[in-house]
Amino acid sequence: MATTKTSIGNFDFENCFMNAAGVYCYDRNELEQLINSQAGTFVTKTATLQPRPGNPEPRYHDTALGSINSMGLPNLGFDYYLDYLLELQKTHPHRTFFFSLVGMSTEDTHALLKKVQESDFKGITELNLSCPNVPGKPQIAYDLETTEKLLADIFSYFKKPLGVKLPPYFDIVHFDQAATVFNKFPLTFINCINSIGNGLVIEDESVVIKPKNGFGGIGGEYIKPTALANVHAFYQRLNPSIKIIGTGGVLTGQDAFEHILCGASMVQIGTTLHKEGPVAFERITNELKDIMDKKGYKTIEDFRGKLKYL
Numbered sequence: 401m402a403t404t405k406t407s408i409g410n411f412d413f414e415n416c417f418m419n420a421a422g423v424y425c426y427d428r429n430e431l432e433q434l435i436n437s438q439a440g441t442f443v444t445k446t447a448t449l450q451p452r453p454g455n456p457e458p459r460y461h462d463t464a465l466g467s468i469n470s471m472g473l474p475n476l477g478f479d480y481y482l483d484y485l486l487e488l489q490k491t492h493p494h495r496t497f498f499f500s501l502v503g504m505s506t507e508d509t510h511a512l513l514k515k516v517q518e519s520d521f522k523g524i525t526e527l528n529l530s531c532p533n534v535p536g537k538p539q540i541a542y543d544l545e546t547t548e549k550l551l552a553d554i555f556s557y558f559k560k561p562l563g564v565k566l567p568p569y570f571d572i573v574h575f576d577q578a579a580t581v582f583n584k585f586p587l588t589f590i591n592c593i594n595s596i597g598n599g600l601v602i603e604d605e606s607v608v609i610k611p612k613n614g615f616g617g618i619g620g621e622y623i624k625p626t627a628l629a630n631v632h633a634f635y636q637r638l639n640p641s642i643k644i645i646g647t648g649g650v651l652t653g654q655d656a657f658e659h660i661l662c663g664a665s666m667v668q669i670g671t672t673l674h675k676e677g678p679v680a681f682e683r684i685t686n687e688l689k690d691i692m693d694k695k696g697y698k699t700i701e702d703f704r705g706k707l708k709y710l
């Protein structure tokens with residue numbers, strides 16, 4: 401029977417599936433459900449220095465092919481998630497979890513990461529450089545000069561495992577330029593992709609979410625081709641020491657197989673988890689194992705990154 405074990409940095413995980421930040425990870429109740437599911441680990445809702453109520457509702461809408469959201473980084477604040485993560489280090493000492501965070505300013509981002517550095521947190525930090533839904537705030541990683549400066553400053557003091565959550569890029573030259581920046585830093589991983597920003601979903605004659613007159617991040621089946629392209633483009637360009645987490649459009653074991661074929665070492669599930677709940681992890685894991693068994697792959701390393709060209 402195939403195994404879907406994986407590793408990121410110096411950490412091993414029993415399963416290569418986890419939630420995408422923002423989905424099923426707002427509070428202890430949701431995070432506990434992920435701990436008790438087949439997911440190999442979890443990432444928290446992106447935490448900011450202070451709690452945030454987020455954007456006005458309705459701000460999330462499922463569609464037949466996926467989802468649109470403009471949540472606006474609602475979260476219970478950095479201290480809430482750090483306290484819980486430190487508690488889990490005592491109750492679940494053999495498990496490693498991810499802590500998603502971002503500041504509402506560069507100064508806040510440094511303040512957050514300095515708190516993590518000085519804390520007893522032993523897991524992995526995911527810096528969200530790609531939220532498309534805070535009015536007036538750009539997706540940081542679309543500005544590669546700012547991103548390089550930010551990472552250079554961060555790595556002058558941050559010595560714990562760190563990865564970045566990236567927006568989708570759509571231009572080969574941008575893949576080249578972004579990979580050149582990321583290869584300069586001891587990143588543990590990059591996570592491709594966040595939702596495709598500022599899409600518009602219409603039902604009858606109206607938008608379906610309130611913030612930004614209906615503009616929001618798109619997830620689900622719509623985005624798999626873009627997600628796979630970003631995973632593979634960075635797999636082709638990054639130092640092998642920088643692992644890739646694949647996020648976007650994962651509904652089935654086949655979708656996960658394709659993310660791993662493109663180079664992903666971990667696969668995050670967002671919209672499907674929102675629609676189906678944590679049982680999705682068991683279904684998708686079994687579907688992937690069936691595919692691996694049929695193809696004679698024992699571990700994900702047997703096919704990771706081995707996408708065939710014509």
Ligand SMILES: O=C1NC(=O)NC(C(=O)O)N1
Nearest residue numbers: 471472473531533595617
């Ligand atoms: O990075 C994010 N991506 C999203 O699609 N939505 C959330 C949010 O709006 O909080 N953040």
